[in-house]
Amino acid sequence: MKGLKHFILSWAAIILFIGLLFWFYYQTNLDSYERVDENESVSELHPAVQEAVGTLIDRAYDKDIEVVITDGLRTEEEQEALYARGREVEGNIVTHARSGESYHNYGLAVDYAIRNHDGEIIWDIHYDGNDNGEADWFEIAEIAKDLGFEWGGDFSHFKDYPHLQMTFGLSISELQQGYRPPNEEE
Numbered sequence: 753m754k755g756l757k758h759f760i761l762s763w764a765a766i767i768l769f770i771g772l773l774f775w776f777y778y779q780t781n782l783d784s785y786e787r788v789d790e791n792e793s794v795s796e797l798h799p800a801v802q803e804a805v806g807t808l809i810d811r812a813y814d815k816d817i818e819v820v821i822t823d824g825l826r827t828e829e830e831q832e833a834l835y836a837r838g839r840e841v842e843g844n845i846v847t848h849a850r851s852g853e854s855y856h857n858y859g860l861a862v863d864y865a866i867r868n869h870d871g872e873i874i875w876d877i878h879y880d881g882n883d884n885g886e887a888d889w890f891e892i893a894e895i896a897k898d899l900g901f902e903w904g905g906d907f908s909h910f911k912d913y914p915h916l917q918m919t920f921g922l923s924i925s926e927l928q929q930g931y932r933p934p935n936e937e938e
């Protein structure tokens with residue numbers, strides 16, 4: 753009986769110690785990020801995202817695909833208006849994120865569509881305008897992932913095919929606390 757108690761206590765101590773190590777590592781890791789007042793809103797797309805979007809448009813254009821960016825930075829009001837769609841307002845649900853819960857609110861996400869050969873903006877993920885047997889939408893996603901974006905089409909819970917984001921290792925909850933990715937232009 754005494755042996756068992758000793759055994760349990762030893763393991764509890766070891767688990768506690770490992771937990772503390774993880775916590776310490778996590779805190780030190782967060783220290784490498786900038787931190788601003790959590791109420792400070794972001795006013796522009798992050799420069800790294802902006803640059804990657806430019807490269808994405810160029811590389812797609814080389815494949816005879818015209819990418820159109822339909823949405824970038826979203827203010828709190830715009831996010832709430834979008835959240836209302838399919839809920840208080842008529843339409844389909846387009847987001848599960850409320851204000852402050854989307855990477856769009858931190859200038860870290862964009863949405864794309866395609867301009868087809870007739871000059872129309874389309875959201876047809878099967879459209880193969882360059883006629884190479886691959887859907888243009890997925891070709892764009894592949895280029896974007898090469899450039900460091902996460903693609904909403906890979907999300908498991910809610911597929912968001914037009915969505916591209918760069919998290920820089922920051923979760924939404926960390927962004928809400930005011931942590932920001934490094935910004936070389938500042």
Ligand SMILES: [Zn+2]
Nearest residue numbers: 862863915916
């Ligand atoms: Zn999006």
